[in-house]
Amino acid sequence: GQNIDQPTEMTATEGAIVQINCTYQTSGFNGLFWYQQHAGEAPTFLSYNVLDGLEEKGRFSSFLSRSKGYSYLLLKELQMKDSASYLCAVRDASGGSYIPTFGRGTSLIVHP
Amino acid sequence: DTAVSQTPKYLVTQMGNDKSIKCEQNLGHDTMYWYKQDSKKFLKIMFSYNNKELIINETVPNRFSPKSPDKAHLNLHINSLELGDSAVYFCASRPDNQETQYFGPGTRLLVL
Numbered sequence: 001g002q003n004i005d006q007p008t009e010m011t012a013t014e015g016a017i018v019q020i021n022c023t024y025q026t027s028g029f030n031g032l033f034w035y036q037q038h039a040g041e042a043p044t045f046l047s048y049n050v051l052d053g054l055e056e057k058g059r060f061s062s063f064l065s066r067s068k069g070y071s072y073l074l075l076k077e078l079q080m081k082d083s084a085s086y087l088c089a090v091r092d093a094s095g096g097s098y099i100p101t102f103g104r105g106t107s108l109i110v111h112p
Numbered sequence: 113d114t115a116v117s118q119t120p121k122y123l124v125t126q127m128g129n130d131k132s133i134k135c136e137q138n139l140g141h142d143t144m145y146w147y148k149q150d151s152k153k154f155l156k157i158m159f160s161y162n163n164k165e166l167i168i169n170e171t172v173p174n175r176f177s178p179k180s181p182d183k184a185h186l187n188l189h190i191n192s193l194e195l196g197d198s199a200v201y202f203c204a205s206r207p208d209n210q211e212t213q214y215f216g217p218g219t220r221l222l223v224l
Contacts, residue, residue, distance in 0.1 A: 031211065042202055042215035043155065085153060099167065102155040 004103035006088050011109045012078055020073045020086050020106045028094030034062050034073045035087040037105065043087060046073070075108075083110045115139070116216035118203050124222045125193060133188045133219045135203030144186040145213065146178060147202040155202070161186055162208075193223045 003025045012018040024032070031050040035043040047055055049064035049071060061074040075082055085105040091098055116137045125131055137144065143162040149155045159178045160167040166178065175191045190197060203216040 033211070037153075042217055044215070045212040048211040087155060089155075099157050099160055099169065101157070104152065104154050 004088055004090055004101060006086075006103045006106045008104070009107045009109070011111065012075075014078055014080060014110055014112050016078050017074065017076050018078060018108065020075070020088075020108065022071045022073070022088030022103060024069050024071075024088070024090045024103075026069075026090055026092045026094075028092045029066060030091040030093035030098060031100075032062075032064055032071050033087075033089040033091070033100060034060075034071075035089065035102075036084050037087060038084045046086075078110050080110050080112070083108060116203055116205050116214050118201075118216040118219050120219060121217065122220050122222075124224065127193055127195060127223055129193050130189070130191045131193060131221075132190070133201055133203075133221075135186050135188070135216055136184055137203075137205040137214070137216075138184060139205055139214060140207070141205035141214070142183070142208045143206045144180070145204040145206070146186065146188050147204065147215075149200045149202060149218075151199070158188075159186075195223050197221060198223045 006022045033048050034046040036046050037043040047062035049062050052064055052066055054063045059076045064071045085107050087105045088103040089100040091100045119134045145160050146158040147155050148158055158169055158172045177189045179187045200218045200220050202218045204213040206213045
């Protein structure tokens, strides 16, 4: 199985930059996902990394280091609507199941 | 609208009852999932299913059974409901050529 660790809660100021870290341990790494989930709503896909490096998509970027078992989600020019839970998920291919395991999520609070 | 839909949105029932949650996607996706999100917001995958194979998470009690009448539907049947089954259940789908999962709005199950 996997151990996925991310901070429980973070706060940041509107307009600032915030980095949400995720560390994991897995035997058959097959990709890392970031999802955003607003309170009472369904998760929405943000990014997918399977190779080392930075993937940029608008204000959001995701970084992966497979050797370190580490990823981060970078949010720039924070807006109030970015207040949400951010879920890190790792897919494991060992056993052929390719099932993603989610971390407990990081609750981000953006204040004026 | 093209989307992943679930019914019902809310389900309140007594312990010991049997209930079903329906999921439909009109996105033409090949793979569908069921997730459980508990009161601590921890999202866990329960099942992954496509036309060829049902992958069961071994931690899911056998009271839970997915049923797929066709490619666009993956329903979740739960026998002998228990208090601990209270959670939000999300259905999701994914096309084979993408990593993005599209989540339904969730079904909020409360077992009394």
